[in-house]
Structures are given as structure tokens and as C-alpha cells.
Amino acid sequence: MSPSVRQTMRQAADSLARPRHIDPAVPIKVGVDLGTAFTVIMVTDENGKPLAAANKFADVVRDGIVWDFAGAMAVVRELKDRLEAATGRTLSTGSVTIPPGVSISDGRAHHYVLEGVGIECTAVVDEPTAANAVLGVRNGAVVDIGGGTTGVAVIRDGQVVVTSDEPSGGTHMSLVISGAFKIPFAEAEARKVDTAQHGVLLPVVRPTMQKIATIVRDAIAGQDVQRIHMVGGSSAFAGFAEVMTEVTGVASEVAPEPMLVTPLGVAEWARPITEEGSV
Template sequence: MPTASPTPEWLRRRLRAAQALHHGATRREPAPGMRLGIDLGTSDVVSVVVAPDGEPVAVCLDWADVVRDGVVWNFFGAVEIVRRHLDALERRLGHRFAEASTSFPPGTDPRISVNVLEAAGLAVRGVIDEPSAVAALLGLEHAAVVDIGGGTTGIAIVEHGEVIYSADEATGGHHVSLTLSGRHGLPLDEVEILKRERGEEVWPVVRPVFEKMCDIVRRHLDRMPQGDLYLSGGSCSLPGVRELFAREFPAHRVHLPEPPIYLTPLAIACHAADDGAQGARHASHRP
């Protein structure tokens, strides 16, 4: 079985910096050329500011139920969260952002995310599907990215540095929460806390949901029977996810940069800092 190589030091440093900034660490000083990326997820909305060198400068995260299966069902709630993030970032950095990049699950309408940002008063600098954003950040040449979000699982396959295929399936962390809610008789907001605080305890209950995700991914990976497979998304934070994927895909080297919840938002922000050049090179080929 191939073994996973360690996460590159530059990526580990950036992810840990994003985590520290989210939890109140002293921020870096603002710098000219800062860029903002906003990830509208099913379980959370994350805004990340990066300096021109790609290092995180500020992070805002709100646990929120405004997006389901790639659709913004609470439009005004999503807009309000984005505006709140803009206010918080202005207080922290002394700078009011007028533009940002965002993302969308492959196979869904990018305008869904774009409309939220525009309603919050932002010009949209770039928009890219989530697994392609991660692939661009990592500079992958031959690999697959599996982004397990709250409502969907996105897959992108990269050949010679280009995304040649991407797809999205409606199974993600929300389905994990529904399983736990049914098992324990708890409302979904309490279940989300349970997942974050008692992951090892709930893993045996939710493992079948992740096994289903593996089955979904397998249907798309026939285009890349071996190689590197990178996991992303907050749902991958549960203990056991990387080990399960490694067992289910023995011909692949499975990587899980940690903490994974910040990987996609960081990639979106770096897409903004790159003026969208990377994302423009990654055309989505959907089934």
C-alpha cells in the first residue's frame, strides 16, 4: 500500500496560521495587495485574507446553515454573514475590502455564490470550483482532489497541471450529522458540536457514511487508477477519515493536510491573490 508523504512545510505553516488567527492569535500586519476569499459552505462560512506571498493575515468563521447541497437556501442569512465578516475584517485590518473571490461545488451554478457576494457589496474578483482551487494551490501535476464539504463531495482530477475532470455528489458532512441526529435523538445544531468535540466517539457510527463517500469517489477515479489523492474539507477532520480512504484506495497515496477545514478557504483566497490566473487554467469537465 502506498504511504502518504508528509504535508509540505509551507502548507502546514499556512494552515496552522489560519487556525491560530481564527482562534484569536495576534494577526500579521496588513500589507498592500491583500486579497480576500470567501467559502460559502454548508456548515460554515469562512473568509480568509492572504498577503501577496499567500500567508494568512486574518480569518473569520461562522458556523451557519445557509447552504444545502450547493444551493443557498437562506440567501439573506448568507449575505448578512458576509457583511459581518467584512465589518470584522475592517476592524482588524483597517481596510474595507471591495472585492473577493469565491467558489462553488462542481456542476452547480457559480452565480449562486457570486450573487451572495455582490449583494453584500463586493465585486467578484474570481470564482472557481472548490477541488480545482485546492489543486491550483498545491500546484498538482498528476493527482486527484476530494473535497468533502458539508453538503457535497467534490472530485477533481489533474493531469499535467490541468484539471481535466471535475464532478460533485450530494453527500457530505450534513449527511453525517443526520445520521448522528437519528442515532442520538439530538437537534442538528447540537450534533455539529458533538462532531467537533467528540470525533473519536462518533466515528464508529458515521463510518458507513464515509464508506458511501468512498464508493462515490471510486466511480470517478477510474480516470486515475493510481497516484496521489488529496483530501480537503472540514468533514475530513473526524479521526479515521484518512485511514479509511487509504484502505479503500490502496493504489493511491492519500494525503490529508491538517487542519483540513481551512484548506479550501485558503485556496480560494490564494486564487484571488493570483488574479484568477491559476483558476482560469483549470477548465471543469463534468459528466
């Protein structure tokens, strides 16, 4: 991973931890990632520098499809309100992600969620393509491991040539943890994201990781992929890159701050908001 990508993702993490006021003269862009587990809104300047971000766990998308439209609107509205209060800017336009392979009709729901909370949706972009706007992969595969699905994009000469999306992801890991330890799903989710627990949990979730890696292996078969770049919050689980390498036979690495890569990337497709968009 290049030093510039690492620096950008450090800035993204800081923008999530400490969203700040943004001068009304600074044009901004807004990216929304409606994930199966976490929904993230990212605000950048017009050159893609992260300025402010907010996220929230919400069960509003399953297998890449918005199943709880009212709930999705509520969480995006909450994050929008939070960021507008922190930045002093009105988030009036933005772009949103969809998993690769989602139909046009199903993808419209993501568009309408933004429109329903007062964000004019200027673009709908598949998740791995959005992630690659940050990573800048010329040749290889970008794998977005979300809560409910795993999206794969094969990149050749900087262009996406193959995409796929299959149901399996971090939610399935949490379900396995829940069953193995006989604990509620919410507690299992909390343990999964606690890095101090990863050593104990790895043997439990390894079969699920192997299943996800098998999905990736099949998606890139015959594509001469030399490196796999992993994004999405679930890929942050310690040991996942090693399992991916073992199953696919392709060197794999996890991007810095993997949950923030896709929402940061999709902001590139948003129409800039000028000083008129201030509160």
C-alpha cells in the same frame, strides 16, 4: 504533505484564531468559501500568505446551491465587518468558491452574495481547483468534503482533467449521529467536531464515510490516481483517511487545517486591494 504547505496552514490557523491589523501599504486579497456548513473569509497578502480569517456555521447553502440568499448575505456581511474591524482594511474585492459541476446560473448566486455586501467579485472558482492552489498537487486527486457535497478533481501534470460533485458530506454524518443518539442536530454537529468524541462516533458514521469514499472511488475510476488529498472540514474526522484508503484502494491523506485550505486557495484569484482599501 510538504513542509511549506504545513507551515502555510499553521499560519492560516493562526490568522483565524488571532486576526491582526494589516498595514495599509500591504496589498491584500480576499477569498470567500460559501460552504454547506461553514462560511469562511480569508485575507492574504498578494503572495498568498494568510493574514486574517473568520468563519461561521450557517445553513445557507445546500447541495452546493445558495438556497437562503438573504441568510448568505447576512453571514458574509457579519464576517466581513468582523475582519474589517480587526484588520483596519476595507474588503472591497474578492473571489468565491463553487462546487464543481454547479451550473452557471446557480453559480451566479455565489457571485451576487459577495456583490450584495459590497465585495466586488472578481472570480468564481470551483472548490478542488481552489484547494489545489495551496496543495500544489501535480498528479493525484483533490477531494473537498464539505457539509452537503463531496467534490473531486483529478489532477494530471498540474491541470484539472476530471471534476465531479455529489450530494453527501459532513451534514449527513451529523444527521446519522443525531438519529443514533436521539439528540438535536445542533448537538450532533457539536459532537462531530469534538475530537474527543471521534472514537465513540466512528462506528456510527463509518457507513456514511464509506458512502462518501465510494463516490470518490467512482469519480477517479480509470484515472490512475496514486494519492488522494482530502480537504474540507468534514475530512478532519479521525479515521476518515483510513476509510478512504480502504474503499478506494488509493493512499489518502488529510491536509493540515482542512477547512481553511479552499478559502485560502480561492484568494489567489482575487484582485489585490491596495492602500486605498483601508478604514
